[in-house]
Each structure stands twice: as structure tokens, then as C-alpha cells.
Amino acid sequence: MFYQTPEHNYQYELNKDLNFSAAHHIPDERAGKCSRIHGHTYHVNITVAGDTLDELGFLVNFSALKGLIMDAFDHRLINDHEAFKDIPPTSETLSKVIYDMVDHFIQTEQPNDLRCLQIILRETPTSYVVYRPKEYR
Numbered sequence: 537m538f539y540q541t542p543e544h545n546y547q548y549e550l551n552k553d554l555n556f557s558a559a560h561h562i563p564d565e566r567a568g569k570c571s572r573i574h575g576h577t578y579h580v581n582i583t584v585a586g587d588t589l590d591e592l593g594f595l596v597n598f599s600a601l602k603g604l605i606m607d608a609f610d611h612r613l614i615n616d617h618e619a620f621k622d623i624p625p626t627s628e629t630l631s632k633v634i635y636d637m638v639d640h641f642i643q644t645e646q647p648n649d650l651r652c653l654q655i656i657l658r659e660t661p662t663s664y665v666v667y668r669p670k671e672y673r
């Protein structure tokens with residue numbers, strides 16, 4: 537599947553799609569049925585860009601991005617994750633949490649200079665969110 541990505545001048549743009557199964561609830565009765573614990577097959581699209589490749593010829597290993605997200609959320613209750621100690625696990629907040637995880641990983645684990653441009657998080661067949669920082673550094 538192809539998604540809209542922000543305009544940029546990087547030579548390479550990588551996209552990784554992945555799915556994970558998880559439960560969540562929005563702990564507020566105003567969320568209606570979503571205040572009850574329920575599950576989704578989440579779909580995530582991660583966009584990373586850069587001008588230089590690492591020694592393997594990768595921007596970043598696709599499987600490293602997948603592992604990062606799967607380890608944190610697959611077959612878990614998202615509310616239990618420390619990032620959601622004080623905020624509800626909505627599509628909006630989860631897309632930002634995933635953005636921050638990917639950004640931290642590529643800044644600390646990759647030798648090449650990479651940027652995460654956006655995260656698309658699909659919670660249901662009819663609902664998804666795009667998270668993009670105001671500007672990429």
C-alpha cells in the first residue's frame with residue numbers, strides 16, 4: 537500500500553508496514569464502548585529517510601523497526617505500557633509514542649543520519665491517524 541508522505545529532499549525514503557494485535561481501552565465513560573477493554577489488529581506504516589546508507593547498504597534494517605514495535609505492543613494490553621501511565625492509548629497518542637520510539641532508535645542505534653518523517657497508525661478498517669512532527673530536523 538502507498539501512503540502520502542511529506543515532501544523532502546532526502547535521497548532515500550524507506551517505508552515499513554507491520555501489524556500487531558493488542559488490546560486497549562480508553563478509561564473514560566465519554567469514550568462509550570471504547571471504555572471497555574477490546575482488541576484491534578493495528579496496522580503501522582513507518583517512514584524513515586536519509587541520504588546515507590549503513591555498512592549493510594540499509595537506511596535501517598526493516599526487521600529492526602518491526603522488532604521495536606512488536607516487542608513493545610504485540611499481544612499486550614497497551615494501557616500497561618509505561619508511555620500510557622498518564623495518557624489514554626488512542627490512535628493519536630499511540631502514533632506519537634511509536635514516532636518517539638522510532639526516532640530514539642534511529643538516533644541512538646544507527647550510524648547514518650536518519651529522520652523519521654511520519655507514522656500512520658490504523659486502528660480499524662475505517663479509522664487511522666497520521667502523526668508528523670511540525671518539521672523534520
Ligand SMILES: Nc1nc2c(c(=O)[nH]1)N=C([C@H](O)[C@H](O)COP(=O)(O)OP(=O)(O)OP(=O)(O)O)CN2
Pocket residue numbers: 562570625626627628659660662663
Ligand atoms: N479520535 C479517536 N476516536 C476514537 C478512537 C481514537 O483512538 N481516536 N478510538 C476509538 C475506539 O478505541 C475504537 O477504535 C473504535 O473506533 P471506531 O472507528 O469508532 O470503530 P468502529 O469499528 O465502531 O467504526 P465504524 O466505522 O463505525 O464501524 C473510538 N474513537
Ligand SMILES: [Zn+2]
Pocket residue numbers: 560570574575576659
Ligand atoms: Zn479501540
